[in-house]
Amino acid sequence: MPVPDLFAEGLARGWKTHDGSRLEADLTLEADIAIVGTGAGGGTSAELLSAAGFKVLLIEEGPLKTSRDFHMQEAEAYPSLYQEAIGRTSKDGAITILQGRTVGGTTVVNWTSSFRTPVATLSHWADAHGVRGHGVEDLAPWFERMERRLGIEPWPVAPNANNDVIRAGCQALGYDWAVIPRNVRGCWNLGYCGMGCPTNAKQSMLVTTVPATLENGGELLYLARAERLHFAGDRVDWLECLGMDDRCVAPNGRRIVVRARHYILAGGGINTPAVLLRSDAPDPHGRTGKRTFLHPVNFSAALFDEVINPFYGAPQSIYSDHFQWQGGIDGPIGYKLEVPPMHPAIASTLLGRFGVDNALRMEQLPHTNVLIALLRDGFHPESAEGTVLLRDDGSPTLDYRMTDYTWDGLRRAYHSMADIQFAAGAREVLPLHNAARHARSLAEARALIDDLPLELFRTRLGSAHVMGGCAMGEDARTAVVDSLGRHHQVENLSIHDGSLFPTSIGANPQLSVYGVTARLSSLLAERLRA
Amino acid sequence: MTTAPASSSRRNLLRFGLLGGAALATVGLTASLTGCSADAPAAGFSQLRDGDLPLLRRLIPVILDGAVPPPAPPDATAATLAGIDRAIAHLSPALATQVLQLFDLLTLPVTRGPLTGIWGDWTSASDEQVRAFLGRWEGSRLMLLRQGYSSLLQLTLMSWYSQPQAWAACGYPGPPTV
Numbered sequence: 001m002p003v004p005d006l007f008a009e010g011l012a013r014g015w016k017t018h019d020g021s022r023l024e025a026d027l028t029l030e031a032d033i034a035i036v037g038t039g040a041g042g043g044t045s046a047e048l049l050s051a052a053g054f055k056v057l058l059i060e061e062g063p064l065k066t067s068r069d070f071h072m073q074e075a076e077a078y079p080s081l082y083q084e085a086i087g088r089t090s091k092d093g094a095i096t097i098l099q100g101r102t103v104g105g106t107t108v109v110n111w112t113s114s115f116r117t118p119v120a121t122l123s124h125w126a127d128a129h130g131v132r133g134h135g136v137e138d139l140a141p142w143f144e145r146m147e148r149r150l151g152i153e154p155w156p157v158a159p160n161a162n163n164d165v166i167r168a169g170c171q172a173l174g175y176d177w178a179v180i181p182r183n184v185r186g187c188w189n190l191g192y193c194g195m196g197c198p199t200n201a202k203q204s205m206l207v208t209t210v211p212a213t214l215e216n217g218g219e220l221l222y223l224a225r226a227e228r229l230h231f232a233g234d235r236v237d238w239l240e241c242l243g244m245d246d247r248c249v250a251p252n253g254r255r256i257v258v259r260a261r262h263y264i265l266a267g268g269g270i271n272t273p274a275v276l277l278r279s280d281a282p283d284p285h286g287r288t289g290k291r292t293f294l295h296p297v298n299f300s301a302a303l304f305d306e307v308i309n310p311f312y313g314a315p316q317s318i319y320s321d322h323f324q325w326q327g328g329i330d331g332p333i334g335y336k337l338e339v340p341p342m343h344p345a346i347a348s349t350l351l352g353r354f355g356v357d358n359a360l361r362m363e364q365l366p367h368t369n370v371l372i373a374l375l376r377d378g379f380h381p382e383s384a385e386g387t388v389l390l391r392d393d394g395s396p397t398l399d400y401r402m403t404d405y406t407w408d409g410l411r412r413a414y415h416s417m418a419d420i421q422f423a424a425g426a427r428e429v430l431p432l433h434n435a436a437r438h439a440r441s442l443a444e445a446r447a448l449i450d451d452l453p454l455e456l457f458r459t460r461l462g463s464a465h466v467m468g469g470c471a472m473g474e475d476a477r478t479a480v481v482d483s484l485g486r487h488h489q490v491e492n493l494s495i496h497d498g499s500l501f502p503t504s505i506g507a508n509p510q511l512s513v514y515g516v517t518a519r520l521s522s523l524l525a526e527r528l529r530a
Numbered sequence: 531m532t533t534a535p536a537s538s539s540r541r542n543l544l545r546f547g548l549l550g551g552a553a554l555a556t557v558g559l560t561a562s563l564t565g566c567s568a569d570a571p572a573a574g575f576s577q578l579r580d581g582d583l584p585l586l587r588r589l590i591p592v593i594l595d596g597a598v599p600p601p602a603p604p605d606a607t608a609a610t611l612a613g614i615d616r617a618i619a620h621l622s623p624a625l626a627t628q629v630l631q632l633f634d635l636l637t638l639p640v641t642r643g644p645l646t647g648i649w650g651d652w653t654s655a656s657d658e659q660v661r662a663f664l665g666r667w668e669g670s671r672l673m674l675l676r677q678g679y680s681s682l683l684q685l686t687l688m689s690w691y692s693q694p695q696a697w698a699a700c701g702y703p704g705p706p707t708v
Contacts (some may be wrong), residue, residue: 003708072705075613075692085620093677190706198708247620311702344702348687354664358687359596359699366701391624434668457676458668 003199006207007066015214020224020243023254031057034239034260036226039105040513041497042266043205045521050216052525059241060222062101062248070196074345077195081109090400094456098464103222104206111193111315112182112202114152115507116143120329129502130473132483139515146514150183150203157189160313162339165369167318169420175322191312191341223248224256229279235491236263266497269466273388274396282489285477289388292398293504294463295374298410299350300417302369302426309366315341323416330380333409335373342370350432373413378503388469407454418445434458465509470499485520496520577618582633584652586611592660593686599699613689632678
C-alpha cells in the first residue's frame with residue numbers, strides 16, 4: 001500500500017524551494033526572517049513566525065529527502081541523513097555523535113522520545129545560570145501546545161522485547177520506570193525511526209512545521225551551507241550561503257546572498273556556534289561554543305534465551321530515571337536508562353572485537369538486548385564538557401574532555417545496566433568495552449566492571465544529544481544570548497535551538513527544543529510587530 | 531558529477547600530527563622525502579588509491595572472518611571495499627583526509643613496519659600477522675593507534691553489515707515491506 005508523500009504533493013502544488021546543488025547562477029533571496037536550520041528549533045520557529053504573517057526563509061545544509069526516499073536501509077540513510085555521513089565524532093574521535101543533516105534536521109532521524117524539560121533542570125538554570133522566565137509555569141502552555149501539534153503521547157502499544165527488558169528488570173528490583181511519550185500519529189511500530197520514517201507517522205519537522213511554513217508562503221533553500229554572517233555595526237547586514245554538491249560534502253561554487261530583517265540560527269549544537277565563530281561575531285567574553293554537552297552514553301549488551309529482535313518495533317518506549325536525580329541536582333552524575341534500536345551495521349560496531357569473536361556476537365543479534373545510559377553532563381563543576389572549535393577548513397568539531405567525575409558515572413551506569421539485565425532474566429551480560437567479556441552472573445559482572453580500564457576508545461561511547469554552546473542567560477559575561485534568545489551583542493540575531501541550553505537537559509531534548517523555541521518565537525513575533 | 535578525492539599529501543601527514551610525538555614526526559618526515567604514492571583514485575573507485583587496495587584486501591577478510599558464511603561469496607571483499615569507498619566519498623573533507631592519512635600510515639614502508647609489525651608487503655602478510663597488528667593497536671597506549679583500530683573496524687564492519695548478503699548470518703530478516 002503506497003504511503004502518500006505529503007512533501008512531494010506540496011511541491012507539486014507550488015511550494016517554493018531552491019536546491020543549492022542545482023543553481024545555474026548565484027542567487028539573492030530576501031525575507032522578513034531568515035532561519036538557518038530546519039530541525040526542532042528552526043521548524044518550530046518557522047511555523048509560528050510564518051503563521052504570524054512574516055515571510056520566512058528556511059535554510060538547510062542537508063538534502064531534501066522525503067518518505068519516498070526512506071527505504072529502511074542503513075547503507076542509504078546514514079550517508080544521506082546524518083551530519084558528516086554519521087562520521088561526526090568528538091575531536092579525538094572517541095565519541096560518535098549522531099545528528100541529523102537533512103530537511104527536518106535531527107527530528108527526521110531521532111527515535112521519537114519526547115519529554116518535557118525536567119523541573120529540576122529548569123530550577124537549576126534559574127539558580128545557577130541567570131536564566132529568567134523559563135519556569136515550569138512559563139513553559140507548560142508551550143509544551144502542551146507542541147505536544148498537541150506533534151501528537152506526543154505515552155506509547156499506548158506494548159513495548160518491544162528490547163524495551164521490555166527495562167520494565168521487567170526495574171520491576172523485579174523495585175526501580176522506577178515509565179512509558180516514553182512519542183511524537184507519532186498512526187505509527188506502524190516498524191522500528192526504523194533512525195533511517196527516516198517511511199510512513200510519515202513520526203511527526204518530524206519534515207511532515208509538520210516545514211510544510212506548514214511553505215503553505216504559509218515561506219521558502220526553503222536546501223543543500224546550502226550558512227557560511228558567514230556579515231555585520232554592519234551591531235546588526236547582521238546579510239548572510240552568505242554556499243551551494244553544496246548533491247552529496248552535501250563540499251561547496252559547489254554557487255553563492256547565495258540572504259537579506260532579512262531578522263536572523264535566527266537554529267542549526268543545533270556544534271553547527272550554530274560554528275556559524276558565529278566563522279563569522280567572527282562579537283564575543284567579548286569568549287563564550288561562543290563553550291559549555292557544549294552531549295549526554296555521553298555507554299552501552300551494555302545482554303543475551304536472552306527468548307527472541308528479542310532489537311531491530312523491530314518502536315525503538316524507545318520504556319525508560320528509567322531511577323538513577324537520574326539520586327545524588328541531587330549536582331551530586332555524583334546521574335543518568336537516564338533507555339535502549340537503542342540495533343540494526344546490523346550499527347550493532348556490528350557496538351558489539352566489539354573482530355573476526356570470529358565479532359561474528360559470534362552478531363550471530364546472537366536476535367537474542368541480544370542493549371541498554372544505554374545517558375549521563376546528565378553540565379550540572380557539576382567537574383563534569384565533562386565540550387568546546388566547539390573550527391578546523392582549518394572552517395568546519396566545526398567538538399573538543400569534549402572527559403573527567404574522572406564523568407568516568408565514575410559511566411562505571412556506575414555499567415553496574416546499573418547489568419543489574420537490570422540480569423533481573424530481567426538475561427543469561428549473560430556484556431558491558432560494551434574492549435576489555436570486557438560475557439559475564440554469566442551478577443557477581444561476575446560486578447567484578448568485571450570494577451576492573452574495566454575506563455579510557456577513550458576502549459570504552460565505547462556515543463551521543464545523540466548535542467546541547468549548549470550558545471548558552472542563554474542574563475549575564476553577558478557567561479551567556480551568548482539573553483533569556484529571550486537574543487544575541488547579547490547583535491541586535492537582529494536570535495538563537496532558537498538546543499545550543500541555548502546552559503546544561504544538558506537530563507532527558508531526550510527534542511520537546512525541550514520545541515517548547516522553548518515556540519515560546520521565544522511567539523515573543524519575537526510580538527517584538528517584530530511592535 | 532565529479533567526486534574529487536580528499537587531498538592527502540605527506541605534508542598534511544605532518545601538519546595534522548596524526549603520528550603525534552617528535553620521534554614519530556621524524557618518521558613522517560622521512561616518508562615525505564621518500565614516499566610518493568599517487569593520490570589519484572584507483573580505477574573503479576572514487577576515493578581509494580592503488581596503494582590502499584592491497585592493505586584493505588588483506589584486512590577485510592580478517593576482520594570479517596566468521597561473518598561470511600561458507601561458501602564465502604567471492605565478492606564479499608570486493609563488496610566491502612566498494613562500500614568503504616562510498617562511505618569515504620560522503621564524509622566531510624576533513625574526516626576523509628584523516629581516513630586516507632591512516633591508510634598512508636599503514637602503507638608507507640617506513641611507517642608500516644614500526645607501527646604494525648608487518649615488515650613486508652601487505653599482500654604477503656599472514657592472517658596471524660594481521661590479527662597481531664590489530665590487537666597491538668587496540669591495546670596501544672597511544673590514543674591515535676587505538677583510534678586507528680576503531681576506524682578500521684568501523685569502516686569494514688559497517689560496510690559489510692549494511693549489505694543484504696550479510697544479514698542471514700546475523701539473523702536479521704531485513705526491513706519489512708511498506
